[in-house]
Amino acid sequence: MANSTTPTAAEAVTVRFAGDSGDGMQLTGGQFTLSTALAGNDLATFPDFPAEIRAPQGTLFGVSAFQINFGSTAIETAGDAPDVLVAMNPAALKVNVAALKPGGLIIADSGEFSKRNLEKAKYDSNPLEDGSLAKWDLLAFDISAQTLEAVKPFGLGNKEALRCKNMWTLGLALWMFDRPREPLHDWLRAKFKNKPEIADANIAALDAGHAYGETAELSGPIKQVHVDPVASEPGLYRTITGAESVSLGLVAGAQLADLPMFFGGYPITPASAILHHLARLREFNVTTFQAEDEIAAVCAAIGASYAGQLGVTSSSGPGIALKTEAIGLGIMTELPLVIVNSQRGGPSTGLPTKTEQSDLYQAVYGRNGDAPMPVVAARSPADAFECAIEACRIAVQYMTPVMLLTDGYIANAAEPWKVPDPAAYAPFPVKFTTEKNAHDVEGNDILLAYKRDEKGARPWIKPGTPGLMHRIGGIEKDALTGNISYDPANHQHMTDARKDKVEGVEVPDQDVCLGNESGKLVLVGWGSTYGPIHQAVRRARKRGLDVSHVHVRHVWPMPKNLGALLKGFDKVLVPEMNTGQFKTVLRDQFLVDAQPLTKTSGQPFAIAEIEDAICDALGEPRPSQIGGEVEVNDTQLPSPETAAQ
Amino acid sequence: MNELTKIETTLKDWETDQEVRWCPGCGDYAILKAVQRTLPQIGADPAKTVFVSGIGCSSRFPYYVESYGFHTIHGRAPAFVTGIKLANPELDVWMVTGDGDGMSIGGNHTMHLLRRNVNCQVLLFNNEIYGLTKGQYSPTSRRGTTSPTSPGGSVDRPANPCAFALGSGARFIARGYDVSKDLSDVLVAAHAHQGAAFVEIFQNCIVYNKDVFDDFTQKKVAADTQVWAIHGQPLVFGAGKDKVPTKGLARDIETMTLKVVDIVDGDWEAAGVMVHDQTNRSLAHMLVELEFGPFPMVLGVIYDDPRPTYDGAVAEQMETARAKGRGDLAGLLAKGQTWTVDGTAQDPV
Numbered sequence: 001m002a003n004s005t006t007p008t009a010a011e012a013v014t015v016r017f018a019g020d021s022g023d024g025m026q027l028t029g030g031q032f033t034l035s036t037a038l039a040g041n042d043l044a045t046f047p048d049f050p051a052e053i054r055a056p057q058g059t060l061f062g063v064s065a066f067q068i069n070f071g072s073t074a075i076e077t078a079g080d081a082p083d084v085l086v087a088m089n090p091a092a093l094k095v096n097v098a099a100l101k102p103g104g105l106i107i108a109d110s111g112e113f114s115k116r117n118l119e120k121a122k123y124d125s126n127p128l129e130d131g132s133l134a135k136w137d138l139l140a141f142d143i144s145a146q147t148l149e150a151v152k153p154f155g156l157g158n159k160e161a162l163r164c165k166n167m168w169t170l171g172l173a174l175w176m177f178d179r180p181r182e183p184l185h186d187w188l189r190a191k192f193k194n195k196p197e198i199a200d201a202n203i204a205a206l207d208a209g210h211a212y213g214e215t216a217e218l219s220g221p222i223k224q225v226h227v228d229p230v231a232s233e234p235g236l237y238r239t240i241t242g243a244e245s246v247s248l249g250l251v252a253g254a255q256l257a258d259l260p261m262f263f264g265g266y267p268i269t270p271a272s273a274i275l276h277h278l279a280r281l282r283e284f285n286v287t288t289f290q291a292e293d294e295i296a297a298v299c300a301a302i303g304a305s306y307a308g309q310l311g312v313t314s315s316s317g318p319g320i321a322l323k324t325e326a327i328g329l330g331i332m333t334e335l336p337l338v339i340v341n342s343q344r345g346g347p348s349t350g351l352p353t354k355t356e357q358s359d360l361y362q363a364v365y366g367r368n369g370d371a372p373m374p375v376v377a378a379r380s381p382a383d384a385f386e387c388a389i390e391a392c393r394i395a396v397q398y399m400t401p402v403m404l405l406t407d408g409y410i411a412n413a414a415e416p417w418k419v420p421d422p423a424a425y426a427p428f429p430v431k432f433t434t435e436k437n438a439h440d441v442e443g444n445d446i447l448l449a450y451k452r453d454e455k456g457a458r459p460w461i462k463p464g465t466p467g468l469m470h471r472i473g474g475i476e477k478d479a480l481t482g483n484i485s486y487d488p489a490n491h492q493h494m495t496d497a498r499k500d501k502v503e504g505v506e507v508p509d510q511d512v513c514l515g516n517e518s519g520k521l522v523l524v525g526w527g528s529t530y531g532p533i534h535q536a537v538r539r540a541r542k543r544g545l546d547v548s549h550v551h552v553r554h555v556w557p558m559p560k561n562l563g564a565l566l567k568g569f570d571k572v573l574v575p576e577m578n579t580g581q582f583k584t585v586l587r588d589q590f591l592v593d594a595q596p597l598t599k600t601s602g603q604p605f606a607i608a609e610i611e612d613a614i615c616d617a618l619g620e621p622r623p624s625q626i627g628g629e630v631e632v633n634d635t636q637l638p639s640p641e642t643a644a645q
Numbered sequence: 646m647n648e649l650t651k652i653e654t655t656l657k658d659w660e661t662d663q664e665v666r667w668c669p670g671c672g673d674y675a676i677l678k679a680v681q682r683t684l685p686q687i688g689a690d691p692a693k694t695v696f697v698s699g700i701g702c703s704s705r706f707p708y709y710v711e712s713y714g715f716h717t718i719h720g721r722a723p724a725f726v727t728g729i730k731l732a733n734p735e736l737d738v739w740m741v742t743g744d745g746d747g748m749s750i751g752g753n754h755t756m757h758l759l760r761r762n763v764n765c766q767v768l769l770f771n772n773e774i775y776g777l778t779k780g781q782y783s784p785t786s787r788r789g790t791t792s793p794t795s796p797g798g799s800v801d802r803p804a805n806p807c808a809f810a811l812g813s814g815a816r817f818i819a820r821g822y823d824v825s826k827d828l829s830d831v832l833v834a835a836h837a838h839q840g841a842a843f844v845e846i847f848q849n850c851i852v853y854n855k856d857v858f859d860d861f862t863q864k865k866v867a868a869d870t871q872v873w874a875i876h877g878q879p880l881v882f883g884a885g886k887d888k889v890p891t892k893g894l895a896r897d898i899e900t901m902t903l904k905v906v907d908i909v910d911g912d913w914e915a916a917g918v919m920v921h922d923q924t925n926r927s928l929a930h931m932l933v934e935l936e937f938g939p940f941p942m943v944l945g946v947i948y949d950d951p952r953p954t955y956d957g958a959v960a961e962q963m964e965t966a967r968a969k970g971r972g973d974l975a976g977l978l979a980k981g982q983t984w985t986v987d988g989t990a991q992d993p994v
Binding site for chain 1: 716
């Protein structure tokens with residue numbers, strides 16, 4: 001949609017559903033995502049919901065939104081500015097309308113624009129009537145009344161009947177984007193298997209919304225839009241969220257290591273979903289343990305690793321902080337452990353449901369003592385699968401804790417995923433030590449619990465193994481026996497050995513994911529900024545700018561060629577959702593003049609923000625200054641939160 | 646834990662080559678010997694035995710026992726024990742902790758280990774002081790304890806480890822003390838209990854809290870100040886002529902508590918003395934709460950009434966899930982709504 005009149009065919013469309021946190025917007029978004037995937041479009045989503053489970057109705061802080069960007073070309077972000085905003089009440093409109101593209105379409109439930117709701121949303125007059133929405137197309141009608149009418153035959157109470165509003169809205173959206181209703185019918189019947197009257201009511205609401213679209217086309221600004229399927233690699237696809245992807249990757253990683261998995265967790269947003277997923281996978285030899293706190297979760301995982309399973313724990317920043325001492329013990333006792341950090345806004349409790357990348361220092365440096373630990377960062381929901389396997393591999397091959405970084409955006413967002421074939425991954429089966437591994441001066445067989453292999457890893461010895469009894473702990477250990485040692489030279493040696501081991505972890509060379517291997521400017525990203533950086537670089541390159549994109553998965557240790565690669569560019573720009581942490585690490589490691597591009601609003605980068613920064617760095621005019629070439633979704637946005645103030 | 650094959654060992658087999666580094670005269674030496682004496686007695690297998698500890702003087706214990714050992718971090722031993730037992734329920738796990746480690750920094754974990762009923766032995770060495778950090782008062786220090794952090798005497802009330810353990814849901818509660826000749830019997834009973842067995846062991850810190858337990862551990866006062874709880878035996882104490890007990894614990898119906906009664910000519914029944922029932926939880930509550938001074942110190946197996954263990958229940962669920970067949974990873978990855986893309990691949994960019 002390149003201009004304000006809605007065309008009948010579009011390359012990419014962004015829709016935002018917004019309503020009260022009790023309106024079922026996440027569910028509506030999720031089902032719309034599924035229908036989009038089934039239609040063969042590429043897509044990316046951004047669920048954005050308040051920390052409160054049921055915030056007071058109609059309030060600005062209780063607004064829950066779900067944004068989806070879908071198209072017939074590769075989609076890597078949830079889209080900057082929505083083309084369509086569905087607002088279920090005045091608060092949802094107020095919080096989200098500023099983000100809407102000029103000329104975009106507002107669909108509003110006028111039935112909810114009562115005096116009381118307008119007051120709650122801090123509107124002095126009704127925006128549907130006062131002309132304040134003139135720069136957008138407006139379609140306001142009483143969705144509530146339409147829904148009540150549609151479900152009348154089913155004899156539901158008023159409250160229950162109104163719960164079908166989201167399905168009515170979804171029905172309208174399905175019509176707008178030319179989607180079949182059958183998969184939704186099937187889903188509703190399955191979901192309300194034991195309450196057929198509720199299923200029927202929801203289906204009736206869905207159908208009514210769909211029918212309304214067909215009728216309204218004659219008179220209103222609403223038009224049907226068709227988005228062609230994306231040309232993607234043949235194969236079997238599904239949609240996946242980051243939390244699912246991490247869980248599956250961990251299961252796959254444990255299988256490739258030929259180990260049972262032990263997962264210790266404690267509920268925390270946005271990491272809990274991983275515990276939920278894994279708790280259902282006992283047949284995959286996954287034991288989950290909901291611990292009494294974050295500390296117990298990691299300690300139990302280390303205990304399980306000690307006993308011969310693959311110990312895994314997961315949390316978000318504040319919980320990771322609590323686990324820190326235990327992670328140090330894992331480093332000291334050189335036991336495998338995977339720690340997943342689904343980052344959120346910080347410090348302290350911060351923004352539990354919003355995304356940020358501000359735990360990078362915590363991951364790389366955040367422990368007492370010289371405590372080196374490998375860090376892997378996932379770039380997208382699908383990529384989290386590969387990264388989880390990689391974290392498992394490093395943990396067992398190098399006998400070390402490994403941190404896997406994702407964030408709130410990756411954890412909650414969904415994208416299409418080509419289902420991988422497990423047989424395509426190289427296994428890395430663990431061999432436990434079952435025999436004494438050395439001789440003393442008299443030639444007797446002895447066990448050296450800290451004798452290192454060529455990777456610098458010590459033997460993994462399961463308790464229960466006859467004849468190999470030994471003691472380990474957090475006090476500095478003798479370089480060979482593992483017995484307590486306070487010897488100064490030994491501590492120097494062991495500090496070096498731990499550092500060398502982690503720095504020696506084999507990681508693939510860094511590639512350039514878009515652009516040339518050298519040139520004027522490189523954007524270096526890590527984690528979930530992948531999508532907006534990639535799209536911004538793609539657009540800039542289309543306009544002839546010399547810019548490349550490098551996206552780092554192995555945050556620690558970094559690829560050996562990364563320093564030389566970055567030095568091949570005149571300028572290095574590091575977009576990240578913190579105050580410049582990775583930029584500082586790059587400067588420290590490679591003495592490159594990396595410049596920061598930072599954002600900490602709790603919202604992902606917009607493509608346009610990064611594209612502007614590229615132009616600024618290259619001394620070129622911004623797209624908005626040239627005019628006429630503004631691509632899809634290029635509007636510079638205030639965040640919805642800011643708009644709500 | 647499943648029945649293990651009994652292994653023949655001697656005390657010597659359980660000694661390590663590590664130099665024991667407790668202060669000379671520390672009560673920990675006696676406890677170490679009692680444990681090393683007990684392990685052969687119960688037929689323990691060094692390869693399947695794991696000692697897990699936190700931080701503190703007591704927590705150096707694993708280094709001195711020739712078995713598997715994990716000296717972890719302050720207060721967290723119960724969480725490591727839980728992970729170890731869930732990963733391998735066959736292991737025989739002994740947790741060694743202290744009043745600071747287990748009741749202060751690790752109080753939360755102690756509570757949850759006991760509530761869950763993880764099958765292990767918990768030995769809490771209570772010396773009522775922080776030893777390794779040089780003598781600060783601890784959560785079990787009596788009021789008025791002077792220490793570097795309480796120069797005017799501590800004012801906070803001490804915690805009662807056995808009452809805490811019982812309140813947390815423990816199904817086995819016992820007490821002993823370092824130099825007691827009966828400590829080994831208590832350890833044998835703890836080991837025999839299926840589930841979390843909590844044993845408080847009074848331990849003399851010779852440097853920072855010397856002889857605080859003398860009031861009941863000294864030979865000359867022991868008979869008059871110790872009641873040994875033995876299942877099916879009367880709760881009696883006081884050594885009269887020919888070691889015939891002169892006192893006992895009886896019900897005080899008026900106050901629903903216990904009272905001390907005199908026994909004449911050894912006829913405890915006539916005096917109304919209670920017979921110890923180790924499965925009586927109410928009695929256990931009363932026994933652990935008895936204030937020393939007006940009452941004797943209750944030692945031995947105060948409560949022993951097993952319930953299914955946490956690790957056993959988890960293993961059962963795992964077994965049930967696995968019995969349905971090993972999970973198919975390829976199937977799992979392709980779960981949910983899927984669609985197939987065919988046709989020729991193109992560069993989407």
